[in-house]
Amino acid sequence: MYITRVQLENIKGFSRRRAVDLKLPGRSGWIVLAGRNSSGKSTLLQAIALALGGPNVVRGLNADFAGWITHRSLTGRVAVRVTSDPRADTFVHRGVRREAGMLLGLEWTRPPRSTSSRGVQRLEMAPLEDVPDAGAYGPWAENPRGWFCAGYGPFRRLTGVVGAAHSRDTAPPEPLATLFQENASLAESVRWAVDLHHRKLEEEQARREGEEREEVAGPLLGTVLALLRDGLLPDAYRVQRITADGLWVSEQGRKAQFPLREMSDGYRTVAALVLDIVRQIHGRYGYLETGPTSSGGTAVLQPGVVLIDEVDAHLHVTWQRRIGDWLRAHFPRVQFIVTSHSPYICQAADEDALIRLPGPAEAESPAVVSEDLYRRVVYGSGDDAALSELFGLETPFSSRAERQRRRLVELERKVYARTASAEEKDEYRELAQLLTSSVQTRVAEVAARLEQDR
Incomplete structure (x- = not known):
């Protein structure tokens, strides 16, 4: 739909x-x-x-x-x-x-x-x-x-x-x-993942005991983990496993693992969002249709x-x-x-x-x-x-920087008109060095100077 x-x-x-x-x-x-x-x-x-x-x-x-x-x-x-x-x-x-x-x-x-x-x-x-x-x-x-x-x-x-x-x-x-x-929380998505973990253990125990049972939870949990591990978390962090205590994360190159719940809001909310989308799709369709991403990761195709x-x-x-x-x-x-x-x-x-x-x-x-x-x-x-009309931001600079930039324009006009005093020239050089600008901002500043010269 x-x-x-x-x-x-x-x-x-x-x-x-x-x-x-x-x-x-x-x-x-x-x-x-x-x-x-x-x-x-x-x-x-x-x-x-x-x-x-x-x-x-x-x-x-x-x-x-x-x-x-x-x-x-x-x-x-x-x-x-x-x-x-x-x-x-x-x-x-x-x-x-x-x-x-x-x-x-x-x-x-x-x-x-x-x-x-x-x-x-x-x-x-x-x-x-x-x-x-x-x-x-x-x-x-x-x-x-x-x-x-x-x-x-x-x-x-x-x-x-x-x-x-x-x-x-x-x-x-x-x-x-x-x-x-x-x-309202997304805690149910974690409970769903933990339940998959428990069901996976039951399937493994049944297999060891020689019981014929279709393995469903294990492959599904593997798909969920593959999705969460595929570059979702930044700064080289990675979801490593799901246990009865929830999701566990480690940093690349380190063996130590710690619960996702101990990480910052950004990590928790993004992991919870993706996990819940997967849970909801599985709940609605009864299965996950998956395929590869362009980089070889796991994608959900419903x-x-x-x-x-x-x-x-x-x-x-x-x-x-x-x-x-x-x-x-x-x-x-x-x-x-x-x-x-x-x-x-x-x-x-x-x-x-x-x-x-x-x-x-x-x-x-x-x-x-x-x-x-x-x-x-x-x-x-x-x-x-x-700075476009989509957001309407008038300037990307702080109010302090804006005051100094207006002063820079005033001094620049005097310098180019050769009416600046020695002190004003020194102040101009200091501000010019302090207030580094992008090309777009410099164009705006020069335009402001030209407008004053009219």
Whole structure:
């Protein structure tokens, strides 16, 4: 399953001229939603998740949708159009006709004030009228066959409350839990890996005792470890094994091993994310289809959609540059839709897949960036991306450096006009040596000097 179009109307800040109508590449790859704080990146990601999950997932989430509809609007709607993979996405009912593009969507309505309890209005939710029955028998089925989708919020913890994001009387919508609840964790993925370890030991014991039993856990655990070991962790660290105590890591060239849980947030969150994606894919399909990456590593080949909010959270810039390429290489048939404040995450975006969300004060809709801006971000430096209209950063320098650079321009004008005193010349030389600049910055500084000369 892949998303080809997303529409939001009267959902939080997405109303009127800011309503969403995005056409996305209906294929695997790396789609980035970029924008300032409060531009609605998380809201857009959550809305996509709810449309893909359907009414049962929405009801199961213990999330507060009180402010979901735009202020003074009576209804809010989200619609997502998806295309299916005939080999992977099937229907629970044989009579359903497969369509080229399936519409999935939900609508929230404010109840009349007379029916609200003590002034608290609980929104009424229902599928859009245009949603075909295929949705109920496909991605919205109680136990979907394929139609893989998972979502992750910025707090991707290995410890915490498992299943905290669902109510007790419904099945836990685990694939989307952390996208809506900060206290939900990915600890279940580690428990799954530990369970594989125990089952592997049981299979080995049965084999030693001469019992004929198909080995399932051992090969599956080997695939998981091969994936985690294939350059996922930076700085020459590597996941070595999985035991009853969890994941163990070592540094290249050293024999000592230590638990992953003792490492920094960056290591833990990335390992937990990848491990959970693998667990969710295996849980949805019942097996892992694997193949080699271009470098000879292990890739998981099943299709689907993975949503990640603030994918750059806890990651050093060197890791931010690599994470998009790593995930695409090891999940080559997954459509990743991520949000980020990092220019390095944006540099991995596919063509027609870098989307700018205007700020809350801008009366514009989210849109795919122009080809010129895309090339500047993807093929330029990190500074080029940060200084572009995608991020709106006015300068890459500190406020102290900016003051000194303005002084440098003033002194440079005097030096070239031969009106600088001896002290000013000395100050100019000191600042020129102190304030080393890139070619792009020097061009801007010279332009500022020329502007003053007019």
